[in-house]
Every structure is written in C-alpha cells, then in structure tokens.
Amino acid sequence: MTAVAPLSPSGRPPTGAADEAASGPGKEPDGAGTGTGTRRSRRRLTPYWLLLPAGLWLAVFFVAPLFYQASTSVQSGSLEEGFRVTWQFSNYTDALGTYGEHFVRSFGYAAVATGLCLLIGYPLAYMIALRAGRWRNLLLVLVIAPFFTSFLIRTLAWKTILSDGGPVVGALGSLHVLDVTSWLGLTADDRVLATPLAVVCGLTYNFLPFMILPLYSSLERIDTSLLEAARDLYAKPATTFRKVTFPLSLPGVVAGTLLTFIPASGDYINAQLLGSPNEQMVGNAIQKQFLNVLDYPTAAAMSFILMALILIMVSVYMRKAGTEELV
Amino acid sequence: MTITLSGTAKTFGDFTAVHPLDLTIPEGSFFALLGASGCGKTTTLRMIAGLEEPTSGSILLGDDDITHLPPHKRPVNTVFQNYALFPHLDVTENIAFGLRRRGVKSVKKQVEEMLDLVQLGDMARRKPRQLSGGQQQRVALARALINRPQVLLLDEPLGALDLKLRRQMQLELKRIQTEVGITFVHVTHDQEEAMTMADSVAVMYGGRVVQLGEPAELYENPRSTFVANFLGTSNLIEAEVDSEGTDEPDELRVHVVGDDATLRLPRARCAAEGVDAGTKVLVGVRPEKISLTRTDGADSASQGGSADGRAGVPEGRNRLTGRITDASYLGVSWQYLVETPACSELTVYEQNVSRDDRLTPGAQVVVHWRPEHTFALDATQDAAAGEEAV
Numbered sequence: 001m002t003a004v005a006p007l008s009p010s011g012r013p014p015t016g017a018a019d020e021a022a023s024g025p026g027k028e029p030d031g032a033g034t035g036t037g038t039r040r041s042r043r044r045l046t047p048y049w050l051l052l053p054a055g056l057w058l059a060v061f062f063v064a065p066l067f068y069q070a071s072t073s074v075q076s077g078s079l080e081e082g083f084r085v086t087w088q089f090s091n092y093t094d095a096l097g098t099y100g101e102h103f104v105r106s107f108g109y110a111a112v113a114t115g116l117c118l119l120i121g122y123p124l125a126y127m128i129a130l131r132a133g134r135w136r137n138l139l140l141v142l143v144i145a146p147f148f149t150s151f152l153i154r155t156l157a158w159k160t161i162l163s164d165g166g167p168v169v170g171a172l173g174s175l176h177v178l179d180v181t182s183w184l185g186l187t188a189d190d191r192v193l194a195t196p197l198a199v200v201c202g203l204t205y206n207f208l209p210f211m212i213l214p215l216y217s218s219l220e221r222i223d224t225s226l227l228e229a230a231r232d233l234y235a236k237p238a239t240t241f242r243k244v245t246f247p248l249s250l251p252g253v254v255a256g257t258l259l260t261f262i263p264a265s266g267d268y269i270n271a272q273l274l275g276s277p278n279e280q281m282v283g284n285a286i287q288k289q290f291l292n293v294l295d296y297p298t299a300a301a302m303s304f305i306l307m308a309l310i311l312i313m314v315s316v317y318m319r320k321a322g323t324e325e326l327v
Numbered sequence: 328m329t330i331t332l333s334g335t336a337k338t339f340g341d342f343t344a345v346h347p348l349d350l351t352i353p354e355g356s357f358f359a360l361l362g363a364s365g366c367g368k369t370t371t372l373r374m375i376a377g378l379e380e381p382t383s384g385s386i387l388l389g390d391d392d393i394t395h396l397p398p399h400k401r402p403v404n405t406v407f408q409n410y411a412l413f414p415h416l417d418v419t420e421n422i423a424f425g426l427r428r429r430g431v432k433s434v435k436k437q438v439e440e441m442l443d444l445v446q447l448g449d450m451a452r453r454k455p456r457q458l459s460g461g462q463q464q465r466v467a468l469a470r471a472l473i474n475r476p477q478v479l480l481l482d483e484p485l486g487a488l489d490l491k492l493r494r495q496m497q498l499e500l501k502r503i504q505t506e507v508g509i510t511f512v513h514v515t516h517d518q519e520e521a522m523t524m525a526d527s528v529a530v531m532y533g534g535r536v537v538q539l540g541e542p543a544e545l546y547e548n549p550r551s552t553f554v555a556n557f558l559g560t561s562n563l564i565e566a567e568v569d570s571e572g573t574d575e576p577d578e579l580r581v582h583v584v585g586d587d588a589t590l591r592l593p594r595a596r597c598a599a600e601g602v603d604a605g606t607k608v609l610v611g612v613r614p615e616k617i618s619l620t621r622t623d624g625a626d627s628a629s630q631g632g633s634a635d636g637r638a639g640v641p642e643g644r645n646r647l648t649g650r651i652t653d654a655s656y657l658g659v660s661w662q663y664l665v666e667t668p669a670c671s672e673l674t675v676y677e678q679n680v681s682r683d684d685r686l687t688p689g690a691q692v693v694v695h696w697r698p699e700h701t702f703a704l705d706a707t708q709d710a711a712a713g714e715e716a717v
Contacts, residue, residue, distance in 0.1 A: 223409070223411065225407050225408075225409060225411040226411050226413060226414075228378050228398070228405075228407070228411065229405070229407055229411035229412075229413070230413075230424070231377075231378070231397070231398040231399050232376060232377075232378070232398050232399070232403075232404060232405045232471075233399075233404065233424045233425035233428060233470070233471075233474070234399045234400075234425050234428040234429050234474070235399055235424075235428045236399055236428075239428060243424075244413060247415045248414070248415060
C-alpha cells in the first residue's frame with residue numbers, strides 16, 4: 001500500500017479553511033471599536049420594531065376587549081338601568097348551572113368531530129405527503145379549495161345535502177346505517193338533519209383542512225431514509241408505521257387536533273344551521289345571551305368559562321402528548 | 328456469505344442507473360464500490376439491501392435467490408449515509424430496534440456488548456441529536472451489527488465526518504470487520520478511503536464496473552483513463568507504437584507524439600488492444616515514480632561524476648526533457664509541474680529528502696522513471712476522464 005501514501009497531499013481537502021468556516025459565524029466580530037456602538041444598539045432594537053405591528057394589533061383587538069369582557073362578566077343590572085361592576089361572581093355559577101349541558105355537548109361534539117377529522121385526515125395527509133409524487137401540489141390545493149367559498153355557504157349546502165328525503169338520507173336508510181345511528185342516539189325518526197349526527201358531520205367537514213395541513217407538514221418532513229432504515233431492520237410495513245412514521249408525525253397530530261378541537265368547541269354555525277334546539281352548543285347560548293336576551297354579564301361569563309375550560313384541557317393534553325420530546 | 332450479482336440492472340424511466348452487472352463479492356471480504364456520484368454505486372448497494380428492485384437479473388446470497396425478497400426479510404443490514412437514526416428513540420432503543428422486530432425479548436446484554444464494541448457505553452440513554460457526528464456513526468454501525476447480518480452494507484458511512492475523525496473511523500471499521508468477520512460492502516466516492524479499507528475495489532463509472540481488483544493492482548496498473556485519473560493522479564502522454572521491435576518480446580517501445588523521445592514499457596502493462604506499429608496509445612506514469620535531475624547534471628553518470636557530486640540519470644530509464652513551471656511544498660513532498668514538448672503539465676512528486684535547491688521554476692530538467700512503472704492505455708478514450716470527479 002506504499003503507493004497510496006503520496007496521494008494524501010492532493011486528495012486532502014483544506015482542513016484549515018473548514019475549521020475557520022465552522023467557528024466563524026458563532027463568533028461576535030470583536031474589535032470593531034466604539035464607532036459601531038450606536039449601530040449595534042439599533043440592531044438590538046430591531047426585533048422589537050418587528051414585534052410592534054402585531055403587538056399593537058393584539059393590544060387593541062384582543063387584550064382591550066378581553067379586559068372589557070372580564071369587567072362585563074362581573075357586572076349586574078339590566079339594559080334599562082345600565083350595567084355596573086358589582087363583582088357579581090354568581091354570574092359564573094349561574095351560567096354554569098343553567099348552561100352546563102351546552103358545555104358538555106360542545107366539548108362532546110368537538111371531541112367526536114376531532115376524532116373523525118383525525119381518522120379521515122391522517123390517511124389522506126399520509127398519502128399526499130409520502131405517496132402522491134407529482135400529484136402532491138394538486139391534492140394540497142384541493143384540500144384548501146373549500147376555503148374559496150364562504151364557511152356559511154358551505155354549511156348551508158350541507159343542509160341541502162342532508163335534507164329529509166334527499167339521496168344521502170335515502171341511501172343511509174336503505175343501508176340500515178340510520179338504524180345503527182339512531183340506536184346510538186345520533187339520529188332520530190329516519191332523518192339526519194336536525195340531529196347530533198348532522199352537527200358532528202358539519203363540524204368534521206368544516207375543520208378537516210385544519211387537521212390535514214399540520215399532519216401533512218409533519219409527515220412530509222419525515223426523512224424517508226428512516227422508513228428505509230426501519231424496513232432494513234426487519235420491520236414489516238405495518239410495524240414501520242407504528243414504530244417510526246406515527247411517532248414522528250405526533251407533532252402534526254397534536255397541532256391538528258388542537259386546531260380542530262379549539263374552534264370546533266366554540267362553533268355555533270353548524271349547530272345553528274344543521275341542528276335543532278336540542279343540539280345547541282355553548283356558542284349558540286352565548287350568541288343568544290348577547291344578541292337576543294341582551295344579558296351581557298352572563299354572556300361574558302360564559303365566554304370566560306369556555307376559554308378557561310379549553311385552556312385547562314389543552315394544557316393537560318399538551319403535557320400528556322409530551323411534544324417537547326419530539327423532533 | 329458470498330453475494331453474486333448476475334446481469335443485475337436498474338433503470339429509472341429512460342435513465343439506466345446500473346447496466347447489467349456481474350459481480351461476485353466473496354465471503355468475509357471488505358469490498359468497496361468506488362465511483363463519482365451518479366455512477367450507480369449506491370443503486371447497486373440498495374438493490375442488495377432490497378430497497379430497490381432490479382429491473383433485470385438476479386441477486387444471490389450464498390445459494391439463496393433474494394432478488395425479490397423485501398428488505399425486512401433479508402439477512403442484510405445497512406449503515407445509511409446520513410445514519411438514519413430514529414430521532415424519537417434513544418441510543419439503546421435504536422440499537423435494539425432490529426432485535427425487537429425479530430421478537431427477541433431480552434436485548435439488554437446484547438445492546439451492552441454492542442455499545443462496548445463501538446465504545447459508547449455511557450451514551451446509552453442519549454437521544455441521537457445529543458451525539459456528535461462520529462458517535463451517531465457508531466450508533467448506526469452498532470444498530471446494524473447487533474443483528475449479526477450475513478452482509479453489512481455501508482453507504483458512504485464516513486462522508487459526513489471531518490477528515491481526522493474519518494481517518495480514525497476508517498481504522499475502526501477495519502478493526503470491527505476483522506473482529507466480526509462478516510462481509511462488508513462499502514460504497515464511497517473517496518478513493519483514498521476505498522484503498523485504505525477494502526480488500527478489493529470495484530471502480531464504477533456510468534453504471535458499469537470499469538475495473539475490479541485489489542487496491543494496489545488498481546493503482547499500479549489502471550486499465551482505463553478513468554481509473555488512472557480517479558485513483559490518484561496520472562501523467563498521460565500521447566504516443567505511437569514504434570515500428571522497430573525491441574530485443575525483448577515482453578517489451579513495447581513507443582514514440583512520444585510531439586517530442587523526440589522513445590519510451591519503453593512492459594507489454595503486460597499495456598491495456599490497449601492489438602498494438603501494431605503506429606497504433607496510438609496513452610502512456611501513463613504516476614507522479615511519485617518520476618525523478619527530476621537538472622539537465623546540466625543529467626549525463627554525469629556517463630561522464631563519471633558531476634560537478635556537484637550528485638548522481639545523474641541511470642541507464643535504462645525512460646526520460647523526457649522539460650522545464651519546471653511550478654514547485655509547491657506539500658510537507659511530505661514537493662510537487663513540481665514540468666513542461667515538456669509532449670505534455671504541458673507533467674506532475675512530479677519528490678520525497679522531501681535531500682532536495683536539490685536548484686530545482687526551481689525555470690530550471691531545465693530531465694524527468695526520468697523506470698520502464699516497469701510505465702503503463703499504456705487505449706488512446707481512443709478521453710484522457711481527462713475522472714479528473715474533475717475527485
């Protein structure tokens with residue numbers, strides 16, 4: 001092997017330059033002198049300038065109304081006499097007592113819709129991210145295509161689709177699916193409209209893209225050589241999915257479920273258009289208190305209860321899912 | 328276990344990544360597939376791993392046909408180029424992955440043994456991203472080796488490491504291969520790495536194996552310009568086979584085109600077919616085989632000693648005259664570029680012992696080397712093939 005030795009001078013990359021490049025960006029360029037002092041402090045302020053527009057927006061349209069609503073929620077009085085802050089915390093207990101059922105129903109529907117979104121969205125996101133090849137972009141456009149039409153119009157369309165005597169109800173009836181769903185308490189009297197099933201279907205449909213997009217982005221990021229490594233290490237295709245693909249897509253699952261569950265539990269359009277008074281969600285109750293009953297304190301208190309419950313559920317969920325452990 | 332590829336080919340659409348390939352990789356050998364990127368070496372490796380299915384031909388492992396076996400059913404493991412460690416699993420679970428998939432319950436002892444083999448005992452509970460490149464590389468190796476595969480495939484395993492670590496891991500891989508005694512198939516674009524580690528090297532170019540042999544054989548006796556240039560550096564000089572024969576039947580005489588010089592080389596070291604008088608060939612010589620002597624002292628041997636007492640050019644060597652155009656100091660040696668009538672840039676490495684100070688740019692010199700260090704190649708191929716690929 002003596003013949004190899006003389007190769008080294010020519011075959012060797014310039015190590016000195018590589019080392020320099022590696023340590024270069026980490027180091028602050030020092031010795032620039034005092035002249036750059038102002039420039040440096042200006043540079044230090046840049047992040048704050050960049051934060052300013054969003055900060056202002058949030059202050060005016062989020063923080064201020066939040067405080068206003070918080071004060072409203074502990075007021076008492078009536079529309080004629082005017083509302084006054086009396087620290088009336090019974091607004092909260094009263095709201096919870098009267099509308100407890102609505103809260104339970106909201107979270108129940110939202111949870112079922114989130115589960116359905118995951119079941120429908122995961123295979124689709126998987127397919128688009130890992131198998132679609134050149135169809136990928138077209139399929140992604142199709143996923144977000146519904147957004148080109150108004151939320152309201154699309155939900156109204158569902159009203160027609162699920163209408164009594166329509167083809168969907170007819171098909172489900174003749175396939176005896178309705179027998180099963182009515183036994184489960186999801187439908188009643190051979191109709192779908194104005195039942196829990198219709199509301200859950202509407203929620204699932206409307207929030208599906210919010211599930212698919214984060215799932216897609218986390219699946220798409222998975223290095224395919226990891227899947228090859230799993231197959232190389234004796235994992236069958238199903239095991240590869242269970243042990244590698246799914247765990248690595250968990251950040252997307254967490255993001256997708258949150259993006260679906262949170263807006264779905266506060267939604268009132270679907271229950272309003274596709275449900276009957278028996279399917280009213282907490283959003284409907286808040287809307288009624290604000291716009292029909294004009295009982296602002298109760299409506300505000302309910303909004304805060306909803307927010308608090310969602311915050312608690314989300315933080316418990318995030319801790320359980322342990323996303324910080326994932327890449 | 329011996330791997331036998333017969334007529335194995337792979338095409339992707341219109342592109343032929345690997346032309347029908349016949350290759351036997353003997354049991355227990357450290358075999359390198361060497362070539363520039365896009366030469367089909369990785370595709371060949373992936374076909375052995377089962378990650379690509381051959382378009383035609385077959386792959387035998389021992390006597391078993393594994394051509395269409397899915398990767399999880401092959402007794403073959405791979406160390407991937409970027410290691411492909413599972414980021415959500417710690418070192419222990421990464422290494423135990425293969426054993427667990429095959430239903431082995433108690434993996435602890437074997438994992439510990441593997442951690443010892445790759446010297447990572449105290450890293451067992453770390454996640455891959457908490458490890459350095461070299462450590463990740465060892466985990467990838469341990470993860471493959473723990474399964475006691477019949478064949479270990481290594482896809483550019485050292486590519487991401489810095490030079491010093493790469494040297495160290497080359498020796499380490501060699502040590503481990505000797506220790507476990509299984510067949511290693513190593514894909515690399517680094518000719519030095521292939522030469523240091525492998526028992527035999529297959530040089531691939533354009534989806535074909537262009538030459539196969541032991542490293543020293545490939546280096547000393549390249550059969551094509553690609554191998555001559557890709558493995559180290561070669562000086563290639565255009566020449567014509569002389570009409571007058573030599574006294575010895577084993578020797579070939581060639582006349583350098585554009586220069587008044589005749590070179591001699593052993594007939595066995597001529598890779599060109601049917602060398603009749605007048606056939607054009609490319610005569611090659613490695614830079615470290617060449618010696619330099621200043622023209623004014625070159626014939627001192629026949630005159631019985633030169634003025635400065637240095638030896639002249641011994642009899643019987645191939646010689647060309649020229650002028651030094653560049654001299655650079657490389658530490659272990661000096662590299663000279665010499666301009667001769669036939670070749671504008673003849674590269675010469677001189678060992679850094681007792682150097683003649685007068686060998687500076689501009690000096691008139693005689694370059695000379697032994698005829699048995701000369702080789703000849705078919706002149707119809709591109710003389711620069713493989714040069715820019717390094």
